[in-house]
Amino acid sequence: MDIAAIRRWQWVLLSLIAGALLGYARQQGIEDLQHNFGNSITGQRNFESFVLGTVEGRHTFDNLKVHKQPMPDGKGGMMPGYVVTGTAFLGDYETENGKQIARWKPTFFATTGPFKPRTNLGQFNVRGGPDYAAKFRTIKDPTVVDFLRILSDARGIPFRHAWWNELSIGWWVLASFVILGLIWPTVLNLMVFHSWRRPPDARALKLFGVKAHTRKPETTAPALDAERMDELEEQLAQTPPGVAATQAEVPAPVRILDSEPAAPVALAPEHSTEFGAKKDDFYPTEVHLPHPPK
Numbered sequence: 001m002d003i004a005a006i007r008r009w010q011w012v013l014l015s016l017i018a019g020a021l022l023g024y025a026r027q028q029g030i031e032d033l034q035h036n037f038g039n040s041i042t043g044q045r046n047f048e049s050f051v052l053g054t055v056e057g058r059h060t061f062d063n064l065k066v067h068k069q070p071m072p073d074g075k076g077g078m079m080p081g082y083v084v085t086g087t088a089f090l091g092d093y094e095t096e097n098g099k100q101i102a103r104w105k106p107t108f109f110a111t112t113g114p115f116k117p118r119t120n121l122g123q124f125n126v127r128g129g130p131d132y133a134a135k136f137r138t139i140k141d142p143t144v145v146d147f148l149r150i151l152s153d154a155r156g157i158p159f160r161h162a163w164w165n166e167l168s169i170g171w172w173v174l175a176s177f178v179i180l181g182l183i184w185p186t187v188l189n190l191m192v193f194h195s196w197r198r199p200p201d202a203r204a205l206k207l208f209g210v211k212a213h214t215r216k217p218e219t220t221a222p223a224l225d226a227e228r229m230d231e232l233e234e235q236l237a238q239t240p241p242g243v244a245a246t247q248a249e250v251p252a253p254v255r256i257l258d259s260e261p262a263a264p265v266a267l268a269p270e271h272s273t274e275f276g277a278k279k280d281d282f283y284p285t286e287v288h289l290p291h292p293p294k
Contacts, residue, residue, distance in 0.1 A: 008198065012181040019176025023169030037085045038106025045118045047109045050088055051148075051157065052119065055102050061088040062104070064159035066145055067166050071112050081112035082144045085162065115144045124154035 034040060041047050041061070050061035063086040071081035088107035093100040122133040132150050139146050151157040167175075189198050 006185075008181075008185045011185045012177065015176045015179070015181035016173055018180060019173035020169060022176065023167070023172030033083065033108055033110060037083070037108035039088070039090060039108075041088065041107060041109040044111065044115075047084070047111075048117065048119045048147075050109075051151065052155070055089045058089075058104075059157065061086055061107065061109075063087050064148065064157070065162040066148065066159055067162040067164075069110075069165065071110065073112070079112055081110060083165075084109045084111075084144060084148070084159075109144075111144050115142050115147055117147055121150055121154070124150075 041050060047061070051059065051064070053060040064084060065086060066082055066084045069081055069083050070078040073079040085106070085108045087104040089102050089104050090107070092103045092105065094103050095101075117136065120133065121136055122131065124132050130153075132154050136142060136146065136150055148157070148159045152159065185198075186196060189195055193199055
């Protein structure tokens with residue numbers, strides 16, 4: 001599939017569907033707190049003691065992040081609540097090089113309704129400083145976020161707002177629409193067509209309604225009737241015009257040899273030749289006899 005053939009309206013439709021699916025999956029997954037955030041701290045008093053306590057110079061419950069999330073109200077409905085996540089020391093030690101070392105594990109604390117601290121906030125007051133207990137009492141419908149803000153000012157305990165865990169399905173759809181439906185098609189047009197917009201002539205090949213036609217090979221030879229076969233045989237038997245007919249050559253008769261042996265051929269008398277070497281010769285030469293005078 002050619003990705004450049006997808007039009008902008010198709011990207012927009014795809015972004016809306018993808019955003020809705022991602023948002024729904026994220027919302028369903030965030031409801032399983034133990035699966036997403038680890039161990040649970042039960043009870044508000046335990047939560048406050050974990051936040052304020054220390055082990056080996058480290059807060060028992062640290063790396064705090066808080067987000068708002070709907071929670072069951074116990075009557076079949078939902079009500080607003082808050083989830084504080086982080087890492088906590090739950091009494092687990094591990095041996096490393098012969099020493100017992102404390103281990104912090106993913107942990108969360110969930111709460112609903114108004115938050116009323118079990119800790120006396122007045123103990124954090126200093127001379128010339130604010131009255132933290134009185135400051136907290138002035139807050140209408142206080143939550144765990146307000147309690148963490150008091151601890152941040154009084155004891156320097158940091159925390160963050162995990163806003164990404166508060167995104168609803170609508171926010172996921174909007175984010176997917178902006179990124180996948182608007183930004184991505186524009187970037188794709190710049191890369192492929194070198195233009196902000198898709199050229200009007202850049203159309204994808206449409207294959208709807210197209211039927212494939214295959215030609216069947218001929219497996220049998222065409223049949224000829226008897227009259228047509230006779231005409232072809234007669235044409236083949238005739239000599240083409242302009243070509244002289246040739247007769248087959250008769251082979252020559254085989255000659256029979258005489259069975260009697262052939263008479264011997266008389267040889268000429270053998271000529272005797274003598275060789276000799278003179279004093280000045282390097283090798284022997286033929287000696288010529290003197291011829292008689294004529």
